[in-house]
Amino acid sequence: MNRFFAAIERNWKQGRVSGPLIGGLAILFVILLVSLIGPFFVDPHNAQVGALAPRRPPSAQFLLGTDAQGRDLWTLLVYGTPNTLKMGLIAGIIGVGVGLTLGLIAGAVGGVVDAVIRILSDALLTVPAIAILVIIAGNVDRMTTGIMALVVASLAWMFTARTVRAQVLTIRERSYVEVARVNGQSALSILFAEIMPNLLPYIVASFVGTVGSAILAVIGLEALGLGALEETTLGNTIYWSQQSAAVLRGYWWWWGPPIVVIAAIFLGLFLTSVGFDRFANPRLAGRS
Amino acid sequence: MNRELLKYLATRVGQLLLIVFIAVSVNFAIPRLLPGDPVQTALARLQAGGGAQSIDIQKVAATYRQKYGLDADWFTQYLNYWRDLLHFDLGVSFANFPETVLTKIGNALPWSVGLLTVATLISFSLGSLLGARLAWPTRGRVIKTSVPLLMVLSSIPFYLLAIILVYFFAVVLRILPPAGGVDTTRIWRFDGPTIVDVLRHALLPCLSIVLGNIGFWALGMRSQMVSVLGEDYITFAEAKGLSPQRIFMRYGMRNAMLSQITALALSLGAVVSGAVLVEVVFNYPGLGTLLYVAIRGQDYFVIQGVVLMLIVSLAVLLFAVDLIYPLLDPRIRR
Numbered sequence: 001m002n003r004f005f006a007a008i009e010r011n012w013k014q015g016r017v018s019g020p021l022i023g024g025l026a027i028l029f030v031i032l033l034v035s036l037i038g039p040f041f042v043d044p045h046n047a048q049v050g051a052l053a054p055r056r057p058p059s060a061q062f063l064l065g066t067d068a069q070g071r072d073l074w075t076l077l078v079y080g081t082p083n084t085l086k087m088g089l090i091a092g093i094i095g096v097g098v099g100l101t102l103g104l105i106a107g108a109v110g111g112v113v114d115a116v117i118r119i120l121s122d123a124l125l126t127v128p129a130i131a132i133l134v135i136i137a138g139n140v141d142r143m144t145t146g147i148m149a150l151v152v153a154s155l156a157w158m159f160t161a162r163t164v165r166a167q168v169l170t171i172r173e174r175s176y177v178e179v180a181r182v183n184g185q186s187a188l189s190i191l192f193a194e195i196m197p198n199l200l201p202y203i204v205a206s207f208v209g210t211v212g213s214a215i216l217a218v219i220g221l222e223a224l225g226l227g228a229l230e231e232t233t234l235g236n237t238i239y240w241s242q243q244s245a246a247v248l249r250g251y252w253w254w255w256g257p258p259i260v261v262i263a264a265i266f267l268g269l270f271l272t273s274v275g276f277d278r279f280a281n282p283r284l285a286g287r288s
Numbered sequence: 289m290n291r292e293l294l295k296y297l298a299t300r301v302g303q304l305l306l307i308v309f310i311a312v313s314v315n316f317a318i319p320r321l322l323p324g325d326p327v328q329t330a331l332a333r334l335q336a337g338g339g340a341q342s343i344d345i346q347k348v349a350a351t352y353r354q355k356y357g358l359d360a361d362w363f364t365q366y367l368n369y370w371r372d373l374l375h376f377d378l379g380v381s382f383a384n385f386p387e388t389v390l391t392k393i394g395n396a397l398p399w400s401v402g403l404l405t406v407a408t409l410i411s412f413s414l415g416s417l418l419g420a421r422l423a424w425p426t427r428g429r430v431i432k433t434s435v436p437l438l439m440v441l442s443s444i445p446f447y448l449l450a451i452i453l454v455y456f457f458a459v460v461l462r463i464l465p466p467a468g469g470v471d472t473t474r475i476w477r478f479d480g481p482t483i484v485d486v487l488r489h490a491l492l493p494c495l496s497i498v499l500g501n502i503g504f505w506a507l508g509m510r511s512q513m514v515s516v517l518g519e520d521y522i523t524f525a526e527a528k529g530l531s532p533q534r535i536f537m538r539y540g541m542r543n544a545m546l547s548q549i550t551a552l553a554l555s556l557g558a559v560v561s562g563a564v565l566v567e568v569v570f571n572y573p574g575l576g577t578l579l580y581v582a583i584r585g586q587d588y589f590v591i592q593g594v595v596l597m598l599i600v601s602l603a604v605l606l607f608a609v610d611l612i613y614p615l616l617d618p619r620i621r622r
Contacts, residue, residue, distance in 0.1 A: 119302075123310060125557070126307065126556070126603070128560040131560075132314055132595070135595055139318050213558075220564075220565050224583055225583060248454075248459060248467075250459060259452065
C-alpha cells in the first residue's frame with residue numbers, strides 16, 4: 001500500500017497525475033458508488049407509476065419531488081443511473097473490442113483488407129449516427145437496455161479502428177519491431193508482444209471517448225422515444241418530462257436532476273480523458 | 289489538373305457514392321432483416337398507437353404491398369427501391385395521408401439548413417479564434433478563464449443545454465419564445481416584423497448549438513496552434529520583425545485552420561445528430577421535429593425519408609468541404 005502511494009506521489013511530482021485526472025476519476029467513482037449501493041437504500045416500489053402523489057416539489061419526505069405519474073425522482077435517479085451507465089459501458093466495450101480487432105487487422109494485414117476497413121470506417125464516421133440508429137431502433141420490436149447497448153455499439157467502433165490502424169502503421173516501422181522481426185519472431189507474436197503494449201494508452205483513451213459517445217447516443221434515442229420505455233433510465237426520465245411539458249409547466253425538479261447527473265458523467269469522462277492525455281504523454285505534462 | 293489532384297477527387301467522389309449507397313441499403317435492408325412481416329408489424333403498431341383511425345387500413349396495406357412489391361424476390365425489390373428514389377418518390381405520409389414525404393421534407397429542410405449553417409459557422413469561427421488566442425502568449429485574463437469553462441460546457445450534450453436555456457429564457461424570464469419557428473398567428477410576409485420574429489425564435493436553438501460546440505473547436509484549435517507556434521517559420525517571422533497581429537493571423541491561424549477544417553468534416557455528423565434533438569426540444573419546424581413526430585406516429589415512410597435526407601445532404605456537404613480543401617492546402621494541389 002505504501003508503495004502504491006509513493007508511486008502516486010512520484011507521478012504527481014512529475015506532473016503526470018494531474019488535477020483533471022483525479023477530479024474526473026473522483027466524479028466517476030462517486031457516480032459509480034451511488035449507482036452500485038444506492039438501490040439498497042431506496043424502495044423500488046416508489047419508481048412505479050402511481051405509487052405516490054404526483055407533481056410534488058422537493059420536500060423532506062421526497063428529496064427530489066415526484067413526477068406527473070407519481071414516481072419518486074430520487075428513486076428513478078438511483079435506478080436509472082446504473083442502467084444508463086450499463087448501456088454506455090457495454091456499448092463501449094463492444095465498440096472498442098470490434099474497433100481494436102478491425103484496426104489491428106487493417107494495420108497488420110494491409111492491402112485490400114486494409115482499404116475496405118479504412119474506407120468503410122471513414123465513410124461511417126461522417127454519417128450522422130442518429131439517422132442510422134433511428135432506423136435500427138425503430139424496427140426493434142421490444143426494446144430493452146441490453147438491445148439498446150448493442151444497437152449503439154453497432155456504430156461505436158469506427159474511431160477506435162481508425163486510431164489503432166494509424167498507430168499500428170507507425171509502430172511497426174520502429175526499430176525495436178525491426179529487431180524482433182530480424183530475430184525471427186512470428187508476425188502474431190510481434191503483434192501481441194511488441195505492438196499491443198504500445199497501443200494501450202490509445203485503447204484506454206478510445207474507451208473513454210467511446211463510452212461517452214455511446215451514452216450520448218443512448219440518451220438521444222431515448223429522448224426521441226425509441227428507448228426501452230418500461231425500464232428506468234436517465235434518458236427515459238427526460239423523455240417523460242418532455243412528454244408532460246415539464247419545462248414549460250415549471251417542474252424543474254423533474255428534468256433538472258437527470259440533466260445534472262448526465263452532465264456530471266460527461267464532465268467526469270471529459271476530465272478523465274484530458275488528464276489521461278497528460279498521464280500517457282508526459283511531454284504534455286510540463287505545459288499548462 | 290494533375291494526377292495527384294485527380295486521384296484526390298476520385299477518392300472523394302467514391303466516398304460520396306459509398307455513403308449514399310450505404311444509406312439507401314441500410315434503409316432498405318433493416319426492416320427486412322428483422323423478423324416478422326413488415327406490413328403486419330407496421331400496421332399493428334399504427335393501430336396500437338392510435339394513428340390509423342382516420343385512414344383506410346385496407347388502402348394502406350395495399351399501398352404498402354405495392355410499394356415494397358413484397359411478392360417479388362428481394363433483388364427486384366431493391367431495384368424498385370432505387371428506381372423510386374431516383375424519381376424522388378419517397379412515398380406518402382400516413383399521418384397526413386395524401387401529402388407526400390417529399391413535400392414534408394421540402395417544408396422542413398430550409399429551417400434546419402438555416403439553423404445549422406448559422407450555428408455551425410458562429411461556433412466554428414468563434415471557437416477557433418478563441419482557441420488560437422488561448423495558445424498565444426499574450427492572452428487576456430478573460431480568455432484564460434472563459435475558454436476552459438466553454439470546453440467543460442461542450443462536454444455536456446447540447447440538447448440538455450437547450451432544456452436549461454428554455455427554462456431560463458422562456459419560462460423564468462419570459463423574454464424569448466419557448467418553441468416553434470415563428471409565431472403561430474403570423475401571416476407570412478417578407479417584412480421587418482416577420483424577420484425579427486423568425487430570428488427571435490431561432491435565437492435559443494442557435495445559442496444552445498453554439499454553446500455546446502464552441503469549446504470543442506477551441507480545444508482543437510488550441511492544440512494545433514501550440515504546435516504551429518513551435519515551428520521554425522514562426523521564429524523566422526518574429527526575427528524578421530513582423531507585427532504580432534500579422535504573425536497570429538497569417539502565419540499561425542492560417543496553418544492551424546487546416547486540421548480544423550478536417551475536424552469540421554469529421555464532426556458534422558455529430559453536430560447534426562445533436563441538432564436533431566435540439567429541434568425536438570424547441571419544437572422547431574425542421575427535419576428533427578419532423579423525424580420526432582414521424583417516430584411518435586409510426587409514420588414509416590417519413591422516418592425513412594428524413595433519415596435518407598439527413599445522410600445524403602450531409603454527405604454532399606462534406607464533399608463540398610473536401611472540394612474546398614485543395615484551395616486551402618496547396619500541398620494537395622501539387
